[in-house]
Amino acid sequence: xxxxxxxxxxxxxxxxxxxxxxxxxxxxxxxxxxxxxxxxxxxxxxxxxxxxxxxxxxxxxxxxxxxxxxxxxxxxxxxxxxxxxxxxxxxxxxxxxxxxxxxxxxxxxxxxxxxxxxxxxxxxxxxxxxxxxxxxxxxxxxxxxxxxxxxxxxxxxxxxxxxxxxxxxxxxxxxxxxxxxxxxxxxxxxxxxxxxxxxxxxxxxxxxxxxxxxxxxxxxxxxxxxxxxxxxxxxxxxxxxxxxxxxxxxxxxxxxxxxxxxxxxxxxxxxxxxxxxxxxxxxxxxxxxxxxxxxxxxxxxxxxxxxxxxxxxxxxxxxxxxxxxxxxxxxxxxxxxxxxxxxxxxxxxxxxxxxxxxxxxxxxxxxxxxxxxxxxxxxxxxxxxxxxxxxxxxxxxxxxxxxxxxxxxxxxxxxxxxxxxxxxxxxxxxxxxxxxxxxxxxxxxxxx
Amino acid sequence: xxxxxxxxxxxxxxxxxxxxxxxxxxxxxxxxxxxxxxxxxxxxxxxxxxxxxxxxxxxxxxxxxxxxxxxxxxxxxxxxxxxxxxxxxxxxxxxxxxxxxxxxxxxxxxxxxxxxxxxxxxxxxxxxxxxxxxxxxxxxxxxxxxxxxxxxxxxxxxxxxxxxxxxxxxxxxxxxxxxxxxxxxxxxxxxxxxxxxxxxxxxxxxxxxxxxxxxxxxxxxxxxxxxxxxxxxxxxxxxxxxxxxxxxxxxxxxxxxxxxxxxxxxxxxxxxxxxxxxxxxxxxxxxxxxxxxxxxxxxxxxxxxxxxxxxxxxxxxxxxxxxxxxxxxxxxxxxxxxxxxxxxxxxxxxxxxxxxxxxxxxxxxxxxxxxxxxxxxxxxxxxxxxxxxxxxxxxxxxxxxxxxxxxxxxxxxxxxxxxxxxxxx
Ligand SMILES: Cc1cc2nc3c(=O)[nH]c(=O)nc-3n(C[C@H](O)[C@H](O)[C@H](O)COP(=O)(O)OP(=O)(O)OC[C@H]3O[C@@H](n4cnc5c(N)ncnc54)[C@H](O)[C@@H]3O)c2cc1C
Ligand SMILES: Cc1cc2nc3c(=O)[nH]c(=O)nc-3n(C[C@H](O)[C@H](O)[C@H](O)COP(=O)(O)O)c2cc1C
Ligand code: SF4
Ligand code: SF4
Ligand code: SF4
Numbered sequence: 034x035x036x037x038x039x040x041x042x043x044x045x046x047x048x049x050x051x052x053x054x055x056x057x058x059x060x061x062x063x064x065x066x067x068x069x070x071x072x073x074x075x076x077x078x079x080x081x082x083x084x085x086x087x088x089x090x091x092x093x094x095x096x097x098x099x100x101x102x103x104x105x106x107x108x109x110x111x112x113x114x115x116x117x118x119x120x121x122x123x124x125x126x127x128x129x130x131x132x133x134x135x136x137x138x139x140x141x142x143x144x145x146x147x148x149x150x151x152x153x154x155x156x157x158x159x160x161x162x163x164x165x166x167x168x169x170x171x172x173x174x175x176x177x178x179x180x181x182x183x184x185x186x187x188x189x190x191x192x193x194x195x196x197x198x199x200x201x202x203x204x205x206x207x208x209x210x211x212x213x214x215x216x217x218x219x220x221x222x223x224x225x226x227x228x229x230x231x232x233x234x235x236x237x238x239x240x241x242x243x244x245x246x247x248x249x250x251x252x253x254x255x256x257x258x259x260x261x262x263x264x265x266x267x268x269x270x271x272x273x274x275x276x277x278x279x280x281x282x283x284x285x286x287x288x289x290x291x292x293x294x295x296x297x298x299x300x301x302x303x304x305x306x307x308x309x310x311x312x313x314x315x316x317x318x319x320x321x322x323x324x325x326x327x328x329x330x331x332x333x334x335x336x337x338x339x340x341x342x343x344x345x346x347x348x349x350x351x352x353x354x355x356x357x358x359x360x361x362x363x364x365x366x367x368x369x370x371x372x373x374x375x376x377x378x379x380x381x382x383x384x385x386x387x388x389x390x391x392x393x394x395x396x397x398x399x400x401x402x403x404x405x406x407x408x409x410x411x412x413x414x415x416x417x418x419x420x421x422x423x424x425x426x427x428x429x430x431x432x433x434x435x436x437x438x439x440x441x442x443x444x445x446x447x448x449x450x451x452x453x454x455x456x457x458x459x460x461x462x463x464x465x466x467x468x469x470x471x472x473x474x475x476x477x478x479x480x481x
Numbered sequence: 482x483x484x485x486x487x488x489x490x491x492x493x494x495x496x497x498x499x500x501x502x503x504x505x506x507x508x509x510x511x512x513x514x515x516x517x518x519x520x521x522x523x524x525x526x527x528x529x530x531x532x533x534x535x536x537x538x539x540x541x542x543x544x545x546x547x548x549x550x551x552x553x554x555x556x557x558x559x560x561x562x563x564x565x566x567x568x569x570x571x572x573x574x575x576x577x578x579x580x581x582x583x584x585x586x587x588x589x590x591x592x593x594x595x596x597x598x599x600x601x602x603x604x605x606x607x608x609x610x611x612x613x614x615x616x617x618x619x620x621x622x623x624x625x626x627x628x629x630x631x632x633x634x635x636x637x638x639x640x641x642x643x644x645x646x647x648x649x650x651x652x653x654x655x656x657x658x659x660x661x662x663x664x665x666x667x668x669x670x671x672x673x674x675x676x677x678x679x680x681x682x683x684x685x686x687x688x689x690x691x692x693x694x695x696x697x698x699x700x701x702x703x704x705x706x707x708x709x710x711x712x713x714x715x716x717x718x719x720x721x722x723x724x725x726x727x728x729x730x731x732x733x734x735x736x737x738x739x740x741x742x743x744x745x746x747x748x749x750x751x752x753x754x755x756x757x758x759x760x761x762x763x764x765x766x767x768x769x770x771x772x773x774x775x776x777x778x779x780x781x782x783x784x785x786x787x788x789x790x791x792x793x794x795x796x797x798x799x800x801x802x803x804x805x806x807x808x809x810x811x812x813x814x815x816x817x818x819x820x821x822x823x824x825x826x827x828x829x830x831x832x833x834x835x836x837x838x839x840x841x842x843x844x845x846x847x848x849x850x851x852x853x854x855x856x857x858x859x860x861x862x863x864x865x866x867x868x869x870x871x872x873x874x875x876x877x878x879x880x881x882x883x884x885x886x887x888x889x890x891x892x893x894x895x896x897x898x899x900x901x902x903x904x905x906x
Contacts (some may be wrong), residue, residue: 054873061547065767083773090743092778094785 043314074123157184170198172443175463256406266357271364292316300403496521509569522581551713615681633668640672682708715740726754744778829867
């Protein structure tokens with residue numbers, strides 16, 4: 034069956050680009066602050082006033098370069114960064130007027146670079162040193178870009194068919210169309226970086242081999258699939274992994290399976306929001322997000338919450354799944370139990386506790402799991418690295434693991450925080466890790 | 482990466498962006514910070530007998546929400562002793578030997594005074610001299626600055642005195658407070674100036690306080706005319722540069738000054754004959770780091786056009802600047818409205834209807850209820866007004882309508898008429 038046109042349309046980018054006049058007006062509104070708080074609020078420290086001034090003077094090439102110099106995935110970040118929490122939240126104009134639309138201006142400049150097919154950077158003079166990077170997500174790509182500019186011969190090993198990591202496969206197209214991260218990949222490849230796709234380290238090539246044959250190795254494998262719920266009925270057809278669901282919409286013709294169906298999403302981070310809005314856009318009639326705590330403890334951003342509500346997603350608080358109900362191997366319902374908030378846990382969040390005897394059932398056709406991501410524990414252990422539940426331990430500032438030749442960056446070292454993991458943090462890690470690797474290799478070269 | 486270095490009358494500079502003689506170049510600390518930020522050169526705050534400044538000196542013009550659209554000041558020349566300035570200039574030149582350091586000078590109308598100061602500043606190794614015949618306030622009342630700059634004879638004589646001893650190139654900075662700047666520019670050239678720079682500031686009163694009924698700015702209840710500069714003066718400065726660039730009797734290189742805020746402004750000055758530019762207000766508004774975009778923007782502009790050196794664009798548009806009498810009377814443009822981007826503010830209609838030639842109609846389509854703006858091209862005189870007021874860039878385009886007639890200027894027409902021939906425009 035061919036995909037109805039409107040499903041496809043549901044997956045085109047939701048937020049429209051700034052119109053030319055809008056961009057110029059907005060750029061001219063920026064104060065060009067000195068020691069600007071917006072720069073400090075950007076994990077990659079993009080010189081925001083400078084790139085905005087360059088838009089105002091019509092120097093779009095320079096503007097795009099200023100952005101991408103600081104953040105090798107700056108075009109993706111322009112779309113997926115929680116700007117209210119970062120740069121825009123820090124803009125001084127919050128106190129006097131409205132904050133500058135930094136994300137949209139960043140998109141304006143990087144879109145120009147994409148449209149005009151420009152090359153922004155050049156590779157450095159080869160220095161004869163080789164670095165292997167495992168994983169071509171935001172962290173791996175950022176590190177590769179920096180290392181290539183410093184003259185390293187860089188090879189990235191990537192398990193998937195295409196590079197870009199979750200930007201390419203995990204973030205819904207209507208927020209981040211695939212061509213954006215793929216352009217960023219091209220920019221990195223243009224510097225002579227080799228990306229070996231369809232190559233899973235630990236399976237197709239062993240960690241030992243990398244550690245032995247390269248001067249340094251960067252582990253940037255992110256996180257894995259969504260963990261199991263550990264409830265009965267989980268194996269039924271119709272129980273889906275949120276990340277796999279999104280990936281399908283980005284890699285295959287849209288499925289019409291969900292049209293008119295009832296979907297529940299379990300979890301409340303940005304993965305849950307993406308899965309829920311995605312289901313809605315795949316034609317589901319009724320989409321509910323189930324969360325065992327309340328709106329206050331939710332791990333997603335206010336704008337995401339609003340966006341999901343606008344898409345018609347319903348939220349149900351203080352419930353947890355107990356059992357997936359099925360018939361003929363297919364999901365037909367879900368048994369839930371009501372929760373209440375008890376004593377705060379170690380992080381200060383109130384712990385949800387089940388209310389005995391409060392079980393009830395709802396009818397559903399699909400259950401989407403979005404309760405976080407697994408860790409690549411096996412791979413980390415193959416490398417022999419010190420870790421905590423799969424979160425690789427690194428030395429602060431240098432990103433060096435317990436193995437002197439191996440560094441790690443991105444989600445693979447993300448140990449939780451105020452927000453979910455972010456692309457911009459991964460990019461920053463990658464960039465910094467590259468400079469730490471460079472320093473380590475240069476220090477080594479120095480005769481003692 | 483294009484070659485951005487310039488050569489202005491023998492003065493080399495790594496790029497065409499200099500700070501003009503003004504508060505940004507008051508001290509060694511500032512000029513060195515500027516060089517670190519990327520400025521190619523600096524004209525030091527004018528040296529002379531140290532003066533006493535008043536407190537409350539500047540005022541800014543906010544226009545439509547944009548601050549510092551214009552700027553004015555009643556500040557005088559340096560307030561530091563010459564020895565202190567020379568010491569700091571010396572340090573600066575030693576730390577930044579490749580950057581351009583120019584001494585701006587203003588002394589009383591005496592040959593010995595000029596000889597003495599020229600020798601002193603050249604002794605510390607400046608790359609050139611700029612004679613300030615431009616400041617319109619305070620110094621003029623003491624017979625210096627624009628009091629000299631308004632008299633071609635005084636200019637010529639003082640330049641001659643300077644040239645008697647100067648070993649480095651001499652730039653003469655001109656005042657715009659004069660009817661026709663070419664006369665003072667020619668006098669400077671006759672006196673032996675190696676280059677001229679323009680413009681200094683324009684006589685102005687920034688405003689009047691509506692509550693206190695006092696001039697802005699005022700000093701303890703009284704104000705005095707100040708020097709106007711900033712983006713608002715750019716067209717005046719650009720015209721003066723272009724007029725001097727195309728004047729065969731001036732014939733010396735020009736350093737362009739006045740309202741230059743970004744690389745685009747700079748390119749315009751270069752195309753109209755300036756070999757480099759000087760900036761004051763934009764730096765005072767935003768700090769030295771604006772030079773980053775100036776350099777980057779200029780470089781990208783040249784690269785995108787495959788131009789190897791910035792010197793290759795100097796003066797390239799001067800031949801297109803002429804007298805009104807040489808413009809083609811048989812050339813015709815009309816307004817064309819691109820409906821796709823029109824937002825229906827009707828500003829073009831009312832501008833033309835009330836203040837031009839009544840040829841933009843609002844046409845209502847009864848079927849759809851939609852309105853369209855339609856130009857009656859046969860009545861359009863091609864004044865550009867509608868395209869100027871239209872808020873959406875590119876929506877009103879002025880397009881050429883071939884008239885089928887050969888080019889004919891007013892001068893040609895008058896000549897033909899005088900010669901007895903007949904001539905229809
Ligand atoms: C659904 C969803 C929505 C999100 N939305 C946002 C958002 O809106 N804003 C935001 O800032 N962040 C968002 N994030 C988080 C963001 O995507 C991540 O923080 C970021 O992608 C981490 O980058 P990374 O390079 O560390 O890892 P990844 O992007 O996960 O890349 C890791 C790469 O390593 C590869 N790999 C894994 N194992 C191997 C192996 N053994 N051998 C070779 N290659 C391997 C993977 O295939 C992948 O390409 C979202 C995440 C998800 C799941
Ligand atoms: C506060 C102030 C002080 C100035 N002092 C001097 C001066 O001492 N000598 C001089 O030649 N020009 C002086 N100028 C004029 C500037 O050098 C420059 O010619 C003028 O400001 C126009 O450039 P702009 O539009 O970039 O500001 C001064 C300008 C300002 C705003
Ligand atoms: S804080 Fe706001 S106004 Fe200031 S530079 Fe940043 S974006 Fe511009
Ligand atoms: S800028 Fe403000 S603080 Fe600084 S000298 Fe001027 S009036 Fe004083
Ligand atoms: S001024 Fe421009 S936008 Fe406004 S009605 Fe006329 S053409 Fe349309």
